[in-house]
Amino acid sequence: MDATPDCHDSIRAVLWQDDHLRLLDQRLLPARERYLDCRDSGEVAQAIRDLAVRGAPAIGIAAAWGVVLAAQRDPATLDAALAQLRAARPTAVNLMWALDRMRRVIEAVRGSDGSVAGARAELPRVLAREARAIQDEDLAANRRMGELGAALIAPGSGVLTHCNTGSLATAGYGTALGVIRAGVSSGRIARVFAGETRPWLQGARLTMWELTRDGIDATLIADSAAAHLMRTGQVQWVIVGADRIAANGDTANKIGTYQLAIAARHHGVRLMVVAPSSTIDLATASGADIDIELRSGDELLGYGGTRTVVAGARAWNPVFDVTPHALIDALVSERGVVERPDVARMAALFGAR
Structure with missing residues (x-):
C-alpha cells in the first residue's frame, strides 16, 4: 500500500527556533492560530500543564526541548528542570521516556564526577541533537x-x-x-x-x-x-x-x-x-x-x-x-x-x- 506520506499532512505544532521553542497554542483553536514562544524550561512545563501543548508524543518532544533550553541558560539547573518537567503531567509515559533519554545524555557528558563545569559548551549542542532525534523519530514512526x-x-x-x-x-x-x-x-x-x-x-x-x-x-x-x-x-x-x-x-x-x-x-x-x-x-x-x-x-x-x-x-x-x-x-x-x-x-x- 502506498499511503503517500506528505498527503494530508501540513501541520507542525512544535517548532524549535534555535534559542526558544515555539508551540501552537491549542487552547485557542480553531478560533485563533497563536504561537507561544517558550524561552526557558519553566515556560515549557507551564505550557504542558496548561494544555497549550498536549498529546503524549508532543508533550515528550516539548519537554526534551525544554531540557535544551535549561542547558542553554545554565547547565547547573538541569536536575531541577528535569524534575519540573516530569511533574507537569503524570499519565503520559512519553514525557518520562523522553526526559529519561535526555538525562542519559546529560550523564554521559557530565562524566563520573557529575560536574558540569567542562560541559557548559557541549551540553546544549548534544542535548539539541537528542531532542531533534526524538522529534524526527516520532514523525517517522507515525508514518510507519x-x-x-x-x-x-x-x-x-x-x-x-x-x-x-x-x-x-x-x-x-x-x-x-x-x-x-x-x-x-x-x-x-x-x-x-x-x-x-x-x-x-x-x-x-x-x-x-x-x-x-x-x-x-x-x-x-x-x-x-x-x-x-x-x-x-x-x-x-x-x-x-x-x-x-x-x-x-x-x-x-x-x-x-x-x-x-x-x-x-x-x-x-x-x-x-x-x-x-x-x-x-x-x-x-x-x-x-x-x-x-x-x-x-x-x-x-x-x-x-x-x-x-x-x-x-x-x-x-x-x-x-x-x-x-x-x-x-x-x-x-x-x-x-x-x-x-x-x-x-x-x-x-x-x-x-
Missing part, C-alpha cells in the same frame, strides 16, 4: 504506523476517532489520525467521524480543524451519539491513540475511550489502538497500576470562561480511563501490529527495548 494501521482496514470502511491524535499531538502526521490520513489517501477509509471529547472538546476543536485543514471530509458527533452511530453500521473501526500502554496491553487514553470500547464490542466494531513504542510501559503490569490524572472539576462546570452549571455543584474530572486489553482488537506501533494484545504477545514484540 499509518501504513500498518491502514492495511488492516477493508476498503470502503467507516471509522470513528476520539480526542486528537494528529499532528497537533505529535511531531506530525499523527498516531490514530495518521492511520486515518493513510487510509483516506489509499482509498480504504470512506467515512470519518470524530467525537467531540468533553470537557476540552479536543475532537470538536482540534481534530475537526486538522481534518478540514488537510482536506479530509469528516463528521462531528456528540460523545453520547457514538453507540447509536455504531448501531447504524456506518463504522467498522474505532481508532484511538494512547497515553500509556501496560505490559498486558491495557491502555490508558482520553476519558471516554473505555465506553467506546465497550460499545464497539457489543456492536461488532473493531478497536485499534495506535501508539509509538515509547508509549509502551513494560514496567507497568496492568492498567490497574496506571496513575490517572485528575484535573480541576472547574473544567466541567463551564467553557470559555462562562459557567454553565448551577453554583454549588461539584464535578469529578478524570482526564483518562483504562481500556482492558481484552477489548482491543489491534495495537499498532512502528515496530508492528499486535492483534488481541496480552502479556505474551506484547512481550514478543516489545520485550527487547
Whole structure:
C-alpha cells in the first residue's frame, strides 16, 4: 500500500527556533492560530500543564526541548528542570521516556564526577541533537504506523476517532489520525467521524480543524451519539491513540475511550489502538497500576470562561480511563501490529527495548 506520506499532512505544532521553542497554542483553536514562544524550561512545563501543548508524543518532544533550553541558560539547573518537567503531567509515559533519554545524555557528558563545569559548551549542542532525534523519530514512526494501521482496514470502511491524535499531538502526521490520513489517501477509509471529547472538546476543536485543514471530509458527533452511530453500521473501526500502554496491553487514553470500547464490542466494531513504542510501559503490569490524572472539576462546570452549571455543584474530572486489553482488537506501533494484545504477545514484540 502506498499511503503517500506528505498527503494530508501540513501541520507542525512544535517548532524549535534555535534559542526558544515555539508551540501552537491549542487552547485557542480553531478560533485563533497563536504561537507561544517558550524561552526557558519553566515556560515549557507551564505550557504542558496548561494544555497549550498536549498529546503524549508532543508533550515528550516539548519537554526534551525544554531540557535544551535549561542547558542553554545554565547547565547547573538541569536536575531541577528535569524534575519540573516530569511533574507537569503524570499519565503520559512519553514525557518520562523522553526526559529519561535526555538525562542519559546529560550523564554521559557530565562524566563520573557529575560536574558540569567542562560541559557548559557541549551540553546544549548534544542535548539539541537528542531532542531533534526524538522529534524526527516520532514523525517517522507515525508514518510507519499509518501504513500498518491502514492495511488492516477493508476498503470502503467507516471509522470513528476520539480526542486528537494528529499532528497537533505529535511531531506530525499523527498516531490514530495518521492511520486515518493513510487510509483516506489509499482509498480504504470512506467515512470519518470524530467525537467531540468533553470537557476540552479536543475532537470538536482540534481534530475537526486538522481534518478540514488537510482536506479530509469528516463528521462531528456528540460523545453520547457514538453507540447509536455504531448501531447504524456506518463504522467498522474505532481508532484511538494512547497515553500509556501496560505490559498486558491495557491502555490508558482520553476519558471516554473505555465506553467506546465497550460499545464497539457489543456492536461488532473493531478497536485499534495506535501508539509509538515509547508509549509502551513494560514496567507497568496492568492498567490497574496506571496513575490517572485528575484535573480541576472547574473544567466541567463551564467553557470559555462562562459557567454553565448551577453554583454549588461539584464535578469529578478524570482526564483518562483504562481500556482492558481484552477489548482491543489491534495495537499498532512502528515496530508492528499486535492483534488481541496480552502479556505474551506484547512481550514478543516489545520485550527487547
